Amino acid sequence: MGLFDNIGAPAAAPQAFDKSVRTVDVVFASLPETLEQFRALPQSSLTDPFGTAALTVLALCFYPQDRELSLSMLDFLKGPQPLSPFEKQFIRDRFMDKDYVPRSYFKGSTPANNYAPQQPYTISVSSNPYSYQDEGYAKLYLQSGGADSPRPVTLRLAKDGKWYLWEQFLLPDIRQPDSSDPWA
Numbered sequence: 048m049g050l051f052d053n054i055g056a057p058a059a060a061p062q063a064f065d066k067s068v069r070t071v072d073v074v075f076a077s078l079p080e081t082l083e084q085f086r087a088l089p090q091s092s093l094t095d096p097f098g099t100a101a102l103t104v105l106a107l108c109f110y111p112q113d114r115e116l117s118l119s120m121l122d123f124l125k126g127p128q129p130l131s132p133f134e135k136q137f138i139r140d141r142f143m144d145k146d147y148v149p150r151s152y153f154k155g156s157t158p159a160n161n162y163a164p165q166q167p168y169t170i171s172v173s174s175n176p177y178s179y180q181d182e183g184y185a186k187l188y189l190q191s192g193g194a195d196s197p198r199p200v201t202l203r204l205a206k207d208g209k210w211y212l213w214e215q216f217l218l219p220d221i222r223q224p225d226s227s228d229p230w231a
Contacts, residue, residue, distance in 0.1 A: 070173040072154075073101035078108075078168060082119050091123070093209035096185040096202040099124060101170040103200055103215050104152045104189065110138065111146035126211035141218035148218055151191040158193055161224040173197065185210065193221030 079085040085105065090098030106120035118138075122129040130138075141148070150156050153164030154171060173188045180186075183204045188197035203213040222228075 066174075066179045068174050068176055068178070070171055071097040073098055073170045073172060075105070075168040075170075076166075078105065082116060082123070085120050086123060093124070093126070093211060096187060096204075096210040097172040097174075099202050099210045099212060100172045100187045100189060100200040103212055104149055104170050104217065107138075107149035107215075107217060110142055110149070114139075121212065124212040126205060126209065128211070138218065145218075145220070147224055148191070148193075148221055151193045151221055152189050152217065153192075156192040158222045158225050158228070161226050162192065172200075184213065189217065191217075191221050193223075194219075 090102050093099050102124055106117055106124060110117035147162040150162040150164055152170055154169040155165030156162040171190060178186050185202045186199050188199055190197045198217050200215045201213040202210040204210055
C-alpha cells in the first residue's frame, strides 16, 4: 500500500503568491505514490513558494520506504540544480533510526500519536518579516509537532517564474515518538 495508505489529488490548489506575512495551510486529500503522481499535483507547478515548501515534506516522507523515489522528487523540486552528493549523504545520515521526522510536519502529528498525521494531510507553511529580504529567495518556516521552533526551507525564484528548493533544514532531531521513549 502507499505512504499513508491513500492516493489521489490534493484538496486545494496553491494560493497566489504574495510577499505578505502569512501562514498557508497546504492540504492534500491523499498522497501520491509515484513520481508521476507527485509531478501531477497542482503544487508541482512550483509557482507558489508555500506549495514548493510543502512538497519538500512529501518528498522526504518517501525516503524510508523508497530512497530513489524520494531523491527523484527532491531533484524535481531542486530544478536546474539537482541534489549534490553531499546533500544525498546528509539526508541518508539524518534518517538513521528517525523515519518519523518528516511526518512530524503534518498537522496533528505529535510524539503522543507516534507522528501519525491526520487526514486530510495538512502542512502549515509560514512567512515572517524577513522571509523575502534577499531578492529572488523566500525563506519559509514549517512547524514540527516534535520541535519547539519552526524549521526553515529556502526557495529560489528562477527566471522561468518557478520557486525551486534551494535548501532545507527540516531533518534535525525532534522529540522521540512516545512508543520509543522509555521516559514518556
